Amino acid sequence: MAGEGSSHLPKSYGLLVFPTFQALDAFGPMDPVAETLDPVSTKPRDPSLNPLRSDFGQSIFPTHTFANAPPLDVLIIPGGYGTRADDLDPLYEFVRRTYPSLKYLITVCTGSWVAARAGILDGRRATSNKNAWAMTKEVGPKVNWVPYARWVVDGNIWTSSGVSAGMDATLAFVQEVYGEEQANTIARVMEYERHEDSHWDPFAKIYNLPEDVD
Amino acid sequence: MAGEGSSHLPKSYGLLVFPTFQALDAFGPMDPVAETLDPVSTKPRDPSLNPLRSDFGQSIFPTHTFANAPPLDVLIIPGGYGTRADDLDPLYEFVRRTYPSLKYLITVCTGSWVAARAGILDGRRATSNKNAWAMTKEVGPKVNWVPYARWVVDGNIWTSSGVSAGMDATLAFVQEVYGEEQANTIARVMEYERHEDSHWDPFAKIYNLPEDVD
Numbered sequence: 001m002a003g004e005g006s007s008h009l010p011k012s013y014g015l016l017v018f019p020t021f022q023a024l025d026a027f028g029p030m031d032p033v034a035e036t037l038d039p040v041s042t043k044p045r046d047p048s049l050n051p052l053r054s055d056f057g058q059s060i061f062p063t064h065t066f067a068n069a070p071p072l073d074v075l076i077i078p079g080g081y082g083t084r085a086d087d088l089d090p091l092y093e094f095v096r097r098t099y100p101s102l103k104y105l106i107t108v109c110t111g112s113w114v115a116a117r118a119g120i121l122d123g124r125r126a127t128s129n130k131n132a133w134a135m136t137k138e139v140g141p142k143v144n145w146v147p148y149a150r151w152v153v154d155g156n157i158w159t160s161s162g163v164s165a166g167m168d169a170t171l172a173f174v175q176e177v178y179g180e181e182q183a184n185t186i187a188r189v190m191e192y193e194r195h196e197d198s199h200w201d202p203f204a205k206i207y208n209l210p211e212d213v214d
Numbered sequence: 215m216a217g218e219g220s221s222h223l224p225k226s227y228g229l230l231v232f233p234t235f236q237a238l239d240a241f242g243p244m245d246p247v248a249e250t251l252d253p254v255s256t257k258p259r260d261p262s263l264n265p266l267r268s269d270f271g272q273s274i275f276p277t278h279t280f281a282n283a284p285p286l287d288v289l290i291i292p293g294g295y296g297t298r299a300d301d302l303d304p305l306y307e308f309v310r311r312t313y314p315s316l317k318y319l320i321t322v323c324t325g326s327w328v329a330a331r332a333g334i335l336d337g338r339r340a341t342s343n344k345n346a347w348a349m350t351k352e353v354g355p356k357v358n359w360v361p362y363a364r365w366v367v368d369g370n371i372w373t374s375s376g377v378s379a380g381m382d383a384t385l386a387f388v389q390e391v392y393g394e395e396q397a398n399t400i401a402r403v404m405e406y407e408r409h410e411d412s413h414w415d416p417f418a419k420i421y422n423l424p425e426d427v428d
């Protein structure tokens with residue numbers, strides 16, 4: 001928690017859970033809340049896995065390990081500060097050996113770093129978080145990174161831009177695979193205003209990224 | 215999974231997790247994915263807690279029980295089909311006894327039903343999911359439900375509309391409590407385009423809700 005001058009701020013947040021709670025209801029809000037319990041750094045990169053020194057976290061139960069995962073049609077790779085860790089070789093190895101049998105791979109935010117480090121984005125067009133673009137290029141020097149993109153599709157690999165872009169990318173994926181009506185129905189039920197144009201990207205502009213493939 | 219004619223559709227989705235993964239990266243996309251594995255019903259209500267017969271779920275570890283929860287400044291109540299269950303009395307009782315010592319209560323989507331059933335919304339202005347408005351009125355007959363609202367603030371209670379509205383409401387909360395710069399920084403880092411007007415609500419129109427307090 002932040003130090004002096006912030007003693008009036010709320011410190012202890014509770015997230016009330018019960019069977020069949022709505023995941024996005026819980027995690028959408030917890031994201032912004034978690035990121036404000038300490039001063040939000042404007043630094044684009046930080047060596048620590050928890051630069052905001054947040055006390056928040058949600059632990060989920062994995063249902064399978066890398067060793068016993070069943071055959072998958074779709075693999076979704078989230079991002080997060082955890083992608084900066086240096087002990088993720090088993091993760092990269094799992095992605096590398098799983099990819100050939102997938103129908104689709106979807107990455108969100110710096111989840112594309114995991115795919116890049118697994119080597120499966122080499123020579124492909126892809127995108128990532130716009131706040132950490134320099135690191136993105138470093139992580140995947142052989143990838144054709146697209147700076148201005150809410151998401152990018154290259155073959156069966158869907159990569160999306162930072163955090164919330166994953167919702168637009170996944171809805172576009174739903175539209176492609178399950179149809180437009182499904183995608184629009186879901187967006188309506190979620191009360192989510194979709195960005196349907198994969199080129200929509202005001203954030204690339206904010207971070208002064210180049211217009212062309214980088 | 216849906217029946218005939220959909221055998222070509224991907225069935226087995228994997229969500230790859232690792233320490234310090236980004237919650238919204240994972241749960242934003244998993245939400246739409248979960249809701250499309252079966253045909254999405256346009257029925258506003260369903261007696262079952264899993265009307266879409268989805269195989270998806272994320273289990274999180276609670277850190278506390280209703281009996282041993284520490285004093286809280288903020289309580290966040292997500293919605294979800296689970297709010298339709300009839301065995302939630304301990305949940306309502308917890309909310310009822312916790313509310314007086316909170317600085318703020320935030321509900322997302324049908325999380326407002328939990329607050330309403332706990333009795334703490336009586337006589338207050340509040341909002342909820344727009345797809346289940348008839349049920350909302352039934353659940354909280356003494357609440358001044360506001361149909362056209364992305365979110366509503368009444369005293370220290372922030373209620374938001376369906377699912378993704380929770381992000382706008384929470385960012386507005388962050389702005390109120392932590393300042394505009396914090397809220398905008400978080401939105402930028404999340405690459406999220408905020409709706410900053412609490413009256414913005416195209417979904418109320420889609421569901422033909424009345425213009426005034428209902």
